[in-house]
Amino acid sequence: MHSVALHACVALAKPLQRDAVAYVNPSVNGGSMLDNAGEGNGGEPMNVIVSGLSSPDVLTDDGIVNFARAIGFSTECFGLHGGGAQSANLGDGNGAVNQTLELREDYDDAGVGTCLESLIGGNHFRVFRQNGALANTGALFLAVSQEEDLAHHHTISEDGYNVGRDKLVAAAVGDTSFGDVSYSTTAANVTGLLPTGADGINHGIALDGIVTVLTVEIV
Template sequence: MLTLNRLTLALALIGGILAAPAKRTVAYYNPNNGGGSEVDIVSPGLGEPLNVISDPLLTCSDLLTNNFLSFAQDVGFSTECLGIHLGDPQQANLGDGNGAVDQLVEYRENYNLGGTCLESLIGGNHLRGWIQNGPSANSGAWFLAVSQEENVAEGHNIVPNGYNIGRDNLVANANAWAADQSAYSLTVEYVSGLLPSGSNGINHGISQDGQVAVITVTKN
């Protein structure tokens, strides 16, 4: 016989399943088509490229951020050192009808020794993330701004070519994770046309190649 607490939990779980969005016909929508941009907003006229789009299987649940954190940890990231964050959140408009919204997550490279606290000191890979889930383009995909950072003495500025490097390091880690287990399969496609190449409008004036890595995870 279910106790009241167990019944409440069961109903909550059922409600979460019923509330989950239907299976999508597309992995993501082009933000530019909905008045958004594949570049986030750091300051007026400047932003960082949303150079990775990730659809890591479990985004269709009420635990969106927790599920994405699990995926991010599998590919070498984790939460910030001691939960401490300095600096204002960046915003992004994913063309989904939500307008410009604050980042949902910010994760740093998780070193084997020292974890993300070491990244805060010596630099490393780093990502910010948003979910495309607005009323006009509800794909559920994560849009990520990934970059390789300098150390704390350099103010965590982006290293030369740091946007391309950060993206490609994440992709390499994701491929290594997929090759090391059998429960999931992963594909990566580099897509052009979403993001202009070059440094125009890009924070720190750092040029990038305009390629967006689209990562898709499926259960075997």
């Protein structure tokens, strides 16, 4: 009896097997492609997905930071963050979970360049990971937007969600590298995940409804 019970406990403790798919649409299991911007402000679109079929090392916290640095983003200025974290329900069974990371345009200086972004504005994105029991893809959902400068309280720029996505994708596609790690990235646009228009969107900024899925391979 003790042997059987021990075997059952070991089996239950085994990590979940990752689903071999690019991502699962959060709405299938009650989630949303809009995060929660807080204070009744509506949501911000998760308009880029780093596919769960990417190289596994890319999908870790350290891995997405290194990839971000390869495409012109880095961690926040001296690790400081103004404003509250946003949350998202990716329909993976974890419910609403706060962002894992927030990364900002680094203006070609991975060390302190994000301090400049904090002053003059630029592109930035929040990272959410789909890894619950209902959709354990490992995919990273990115809420990308172009924002204004400090004087304008970092509000989202006009058409900032579409513009931010397109700028990030343009920087990512093709061959990039950082810290002796080289990447090859392809992109595919998907419709039907996000709404179009401004209804329910933070700052009332309209969306074109496109999500770009990036497959990032370490080469």
